[in-house]
Amino acid sequence: MNGSLAFIFGLPLAVVVLFFALSAYERRRGIATGPGFFQRNGLAVGLYLVLAVGFWAFFIILLPQLAMVDMSFRPKLPPAQMGGPKDLYTLENYRYFLFGSTTSTAEWNWLHIKAFFLTIGVSILITLINFAICYPLAFHMAQSASAARLRVLLLLLILPYWVNEILRAFAFRVLLSSGGIINQLLMGSGLTHEPIDFLGADVGLYMGLSYAYLLMMIFPLYNAIESLDRNQVEAARDLGAPWWHIHAFIVLPHAKPGIASGCTLVFMLTAGALAAPLVLGGPRTLWFTPIVYDRFYQAFNWPQGAAYAFILLVSCILFVLVVLKAFRLSLGEITR
Amino acid sequence: MAAAVELEGVNVTFGDFVAVRDANLTIEPGEFFSFLGPSGCGKTTLLRTISGFIEPTRGQVKIGGQDMKGIGPNKRPTALIFQNLALFPMMTVAENIGYGLRVRGVPRHERDEKVKTLLIQVALSEHGHKKVSELSGGQKQRVAIARALAVEPSVLLLDEPLSALDLKLRQHMRAELRAIQKRVGITFIYITHDQGEALTMSDRIAVMNAGVIEQVGDGRAVYAEPRTPFVASFVGENNRIRGRVSAVEDGFATLDTPLGALKGRNPVALSVGQEALLFVRPEVLRLHANGGTSGFAGETLDVAYEGSVSHITLRVKTGQKVTASVGGGVPLPAAGEELHLGFTPEDGLLLALPEGHGR
Ligand SMILES: Nc1ncnc2c1ncn2[C@@H]1O[C@H](COP(=O)(O)OP(=O)(O)OP(=O)(O)O)[C@@H](O)[C@H]1O
Numbered sequence: 001m002n003g004s005l006a007f008i009f010g011l012p013l014a015v016v017v018l019f020f021a022l023s024a025y026e027r028r029r030g031i032a033t034g035p036g037f038f039q040r041n042g043l044a045v046g047l048y049l050v051l052a053v054g055f056w057a058f059f060i061i062l063l064p065q066l067a068m069v070d071m072s073f074r075p076k077l078p079p080a081q082m083g084g085p086k087d088l089y090t091l092e093n094y095r096y097f098l099f100g101s102t103t104s105t106a107e108w109n110w111l112h113i114k115a116f117f118l119t120i121g122v123s124i125l126i127t128l129i130n131f132a133i134c135y136p137l138a139f140h141m142a143q144s145a146s147a148a149r150l151r152v153l154l155l156l157l158i159l160p161y162w163v164n165e166i167l168r169a170f171a172f173r174v175l176l177s178s179g180g181i182i183n184q185l186l187m188g189s190g191l192t193h194e195p196i197d198f199l200g201a202d203v204g205l206y207m208g209l210s211y212a213y214l215l216m217m218i219f220p221l222y223n224a225i226e227s228l229d230r231n232q233v234e235a236a237r238d239l240g241a242p243w244w245h246i247h248a249f250i251v252l253p254h255a256k257p258g259i260a261s262g263c264t265l266v267f268m269l270t271a272g273a274l275a276a277p278l279v280l281g282g283p284r285t286l287w288f289t290p291i292v293y294d295r296f297y298q299a300f301n302w303p304q305g306a307a308y309a310f311i312l313l314v315s316c317i318l319f320v321l322v323v324l325k326a327f328r329l330s331l332g333e334i335t336r
Numbered sequence: 337m338a339a340a341v342e343l344e345g346v347n348v349t350f351g352d353f354v355a356v357r358d359a360n361l362t363i364e365p366g367e368f369f370s371f372l373g374p375s376g377c378g379k380t381t382l383l384r385t386i387s388g389f390i391e392p393t394r395g396q397v398k399i400g401g402q403d404m405k406g407i408g409p410n411k412r413p414t415a416l417i418f419q420n421l422a423l424f425p426m427m428t429v430a431e432n433i434g435y436g437l438r439v440r441g442v443p444r445h446e447r448d449e450k451v452k453t454l455l456i457q458v459a460l461s462e463h464g465h466k467k468v469s470e471l472s473g474g475q476k477q478r479v480a481i482a483r484a485l486a487v488e489p490s491v492l493l494l495d496e497p498l499s500a501l502d503l504k505l506r507q508h509m510r511a512e513l514r515a516i517q518k519r520v521g522i523t524f525i526y527i528t529h530d531q532g533e534a535l536t537m538s539d540r541i542a543v544m545n546a547g548v549i550e551q552v553g554d555g556r557a558v559y560a561e562p563r564t565p566f567v568a569s570f571v572g573e574n575n576r577i578r579g580r581v582s583a584v585e586d587g588f589a590t591l592d593t594p595l596g597a598l599k600g601r602n603p604v605a606l607s608v609g610q611e612a613l614l615f616v617r618p619e620v621l622r623l624h625a626n627g628g629t630s631g632f633a634g635e636t637l638d639v640a641y642e643g644s645v646s647h648i649t650l651r652v653k654t655g656q657k658v659t660a661s662v663g664g665g666v667p668l669p670a671a672g673e674e675l676h677l678g679f680t681p682e683d684g685l686l687l688a689l690p691e692g693h694g695r
């Protein structure tokens with residue numbers, strides 16, 4: 001315990017020292033231009049910034065994740081045996097994801113594998129739907145809406161998100177249930193005679209998920225398109241370009257970083273969403289995150305839950321990196 | 337041959353604000369035509385109306401004899417060069433120039449040929465593969481011109497394309513633009529608030545003020561024969577004295593002013609008793625003038641020696657300043673010296689006071 005305490009407080013200090021060393025090195029090599037970090041912010045503020053950021057990055061981001069990764073490679077043990085002779089590193093939790101329990105007769109753990117790929121696939125689909133919904137709106141907001149219209153639109157977009165995620169999910173449930181307004185309307189107008197099982201068909205889930213992270217798509221898109229000089233759109237039009245050509249060759253290339261960051265956000269968040277699948281998933285739906293949740297709280301198998309969460313995280317990151325590479329975008333660009 | 341561009345009673349309003357009022361104009365094919373006016377007078381608005389981005393609230397725009405109503409900018413035989421050029425930053429120079437051809441579906445090899453020719457025309461053949469951001473200001477300018485010329489417009493519209501350049505480059509580009517226009521032979525409609533630019537480049541100039549085209553004519557006409565006080569003071573320097581007409585005789589009139597009776601030409605047929613303005617150019621004023629000239633007497637405030645010319649500022653007894661530009665070789669007065677500047681009636685110009693004009 002003493003060792004880890006020293007580690008916990010020593011690391012931020014190490015970060016500070018490293019930072020000093022780096023800036024000194026840059027200074028000597030003449031890489032850095034202008035006043036140095038500490039000269040610009042003053043020693044006290046500079047030290048505070050470095051310590052705070054170091055602390056934050058370490059405690060909030062790095063440490064829990066590292067603990068999770070570490071846990072995912074350990075067997076499930078009662079607390080008394082943790083750190084004991086049986087607490088050895090193992091790949092068992094990852095093996096379980098692929099092949100299921102050692103007593104099962106099936107060759108693969110199809111249930112979980114299917115849920116995993118369904119989650120990834122549907123997340124991609126929902127990202128694309130989100131993009132299709134948001135692009136025209138973002139373009140209108142950024143390029144042609146008057147200031148007054150823009151304010152109204154922004155308000156209309158943001159206000160619904162004051163309602164929390166669970167309530168929103170339940171609202172979809174109420175709306176789409178067999179006795180819900182939509183079914184009543186459909187039956188009342190004579191279009192159908194039986195209520196349609198929207199929730200069982202996962203319509204509710206997909207709607208809920210599409211809606212949940214709409215803002216994460218629209219704002220990066222809006223920002224990116226907003227920075228496009230209107231004259232460029234007009235120049236293209238003046239040169240004879242039809243509207244689709246302008247979007248495909250002028251607006252989209254310009255907005256590429258915004259599209260990438262919006263899509264990355266929506267994809268990651270959708271793949272990791274928990275509330276919507278729990279509330280809106282039909283009885284046969286198998287989304288990956290509820291499975292992860294079950295590992296932790298139903299099976300009380302934290303190491304396995306950690307392994308599952310880690311699998312999802314790494315797959316998502318890899319997927320995003322591959323897509324970015326395919327579109328020739330660097331990580332630096334999407335944060336512009 | 338039909339006129340290149342005709343404006344018939346064109347009005348453009350934004351809400352209650354009239355940006356262009358009753359523009360009537362005919363621009364001939366192959367002409368280098370300039371709109372000259374101060375910032376905010378509606379030049380860009382008029383140009384955007386010709387190119388099709390704005391539909392006139394009232395009136396008609398005809399290009400090549402055809403009414404352009406309802407025809408979008410992508411369908412008009414015009415090409416616009418924007419005030420900020422609006423080159424496409426994610427494309428290379430060659431791609432920029434070829435863009436208009438690409439959207440027209442011109443096959444690749446034909447397009448490449450054409451782009452190559454244009455690159456040579458604007459002296460950028462070495463730079464086709466470069467990104468736009470790697471070019472200098474003048475080079476960007478030429479890319480914009482080539483991009484517009486690529487679609488073979490019958491009218492090229494230029495919105496203050498030189499305003500972002502430094503003086504030297506601007507002067508160079510003036511000559512170059514003029515040469516390009518001579519070479520391709522199409523109509524250029526050029527917007528500027530710089531009268532020097534308009535005078536040196538244009539076949540004809542339309543002087544605009546607050547949405548109204550005040551006068552159309554060649555450079556000599558708008559400079560030497562202005563028909564409104566605005567044109568007289570906006571194009572070139574001018575001294576201006578207000579008064580009331582006391583006598584009229586064929587072609588000339590005498591104005592009663594606080595500085596005495598001053599005589600000048602009367603092209604707008606002012607009648608006795610009318611309020612009017614007398615304009616006298618600094619370069620027609622003579623030092624120590626004698627005999628049959630009228631003129632101004634006052635104290636020399638400042639003498640600015642510029643080599644070939646000197647500018648003398650005089651304060652007359654009303655407190656108003658009068659400027660004279662005299663050639664080299666003339667003995668110059670000293671500051672503070674009492675001086676008399678004279679002009680012949682042929683060099684004075686009388687114009688009616690605009691309605692609702694205060695001072
Ligand atoms: N879309 C618009 N809505 C409202 N008013 C406008 C609009 N476009 C232009 N105006 C107004 O019309 C007037 C003329 O504008 P315009 O851009 O044509 O001026 P300009 O002569 O090109 O000026 P500059 O030399 O500064 O470019 C200005 O007062 C401007 O505020």
Ligand SMILES: [Mg+2]
Nearest residue numbers: 379380419495
């Ligand atoms: Mg303008």
